[in-house]
Amino acid sequence: MADVGFIGLGAMGAPMAWNLDDAGFDLLVYNRSDDREDPFESAGIETGASPRDVAERVDVVCLIVSNGAAVEAVLEQDDGLLAGLDEGTTVVQMSTIGYDETMAAAEMVSEAGGTFVDAPVSGTVGPAREGTLVGLASGEESAVEDVWPMLEAMCEPVVNCGETGQGTNMKLFINLLLGDAMGAFAEALVFGRKNGLDLDTMQTVVDNGALDCPLFAGKGELIADGDYEPRFPVDYQFKDLSLALDRAGDVGAPLSQTAAARESFSAARAQGHGSEDMTAVIKHLAETADVSLAEE
Known part of the structure; x- marks a missing residue:
């Protein structure tokens, strides 16, 4: 089983995923447009067939997409992330979305049996490549601690902002x-x-x-x-x-x-x-x- 799944391989997500790979995490990636997966496949990194497939094959899923509507789509679409969650799955939501959207996503993940960590990042493409984004983590203390090493592979520093929603x-x-x-x-x-x-x-x-x-x-x-x-x-x-x-x-x-x-x-x-x-x-x-x- 892969250590971490990564959904969203855009300008920010792709370098963040590469940093997880460089840090030694066993990685599984997914993007809605297949062409962004190609460099990862060429490097021998597995790709998922859908968000559900990713969730079923990993313990931690990192998600970074363009907006709240895209987060909702990834969670709730046919073969979406929620359908593949179980009690051992943690969803690390790293997109920049609204507070209400964050809390709604947290509730959906919880109701599906998973654990939610709110962890958007501050920085642009350069820091994403260099692994120097500022990670803004929040959620249940034990859940944040569990994903801390993954966040540190992408961010320097990682800041614990408190309860769910405070990262947003x-x-x-x-x-x-x-x-x-x-x-x-x-x-x-x-x-x-x-x-x-x-x-x-x-x-x-x-x-x-x-x-x-x-x-x-x-x-x-x-x-x-x-x-x-x-x-x-x-x-x-x-x-x-x-x-x-x-x-x-x-x-x-x-x-x-x-x-x-x-x-x-x-x-x-x-x-x-x-x-x-x-x-x-x-x-x-x-x-x-x-x-x-x-x-x-």
Whole structure:
């Protein structure tokens, strides 16, 4: 029997699965589109016929897909994950979804006889490849402890966030901060360009003051290079800000800046930049202000 099943071999999931293989775990993978399984098959890694097949053949299933609807589909579809669960199976849900979606998934897994661990990850494709994602684990203490070695193969560090759902809340916290910060940075750069400042000089000031951070340094360089290849797409950032705002409404937390940031990402999506990196939020702002981001 394989040590761990991995469902979802997209831009994030594939490198995470490879890291489990590199760490010595006996791996079984599944993806809804077969072509993403091909590199694993070529490397001698087994593939499952369906989510149910994966669940029936492993003790732990890691799941990372695009959104809550995809999680629900994997769980409940014909030959879905729930159909293959038993009392010895743990489902580690690593996708970024809403709090209510997380709790619904936890209940479904529990009712099917399995154990649920809520463990989304913070980071983009680069950290996924390097095994330096931040793992945001939550759930029953014993269940989290049991899957900790697997999480450590993909994440550095792994943070125990508490009871089920708190991993999701932590992911929404960090991604709303990410979106707010990126939106503010983009606005500041457009303001500077409108006033005749050049990007390199603005970046030098940012890098040598209290606002120096990897986000501004890395994204500033990409904007200067005109590189909008997706590390974390606008569409995903918009989704996560929307999820944070939904949760904030449920608990009564005011998020006025987050609401404004979401509208900037919404405008970027409307202009066709949804599949580009989150830095592309600056394109909408620059066009509205009628400024060029290229140095003159």
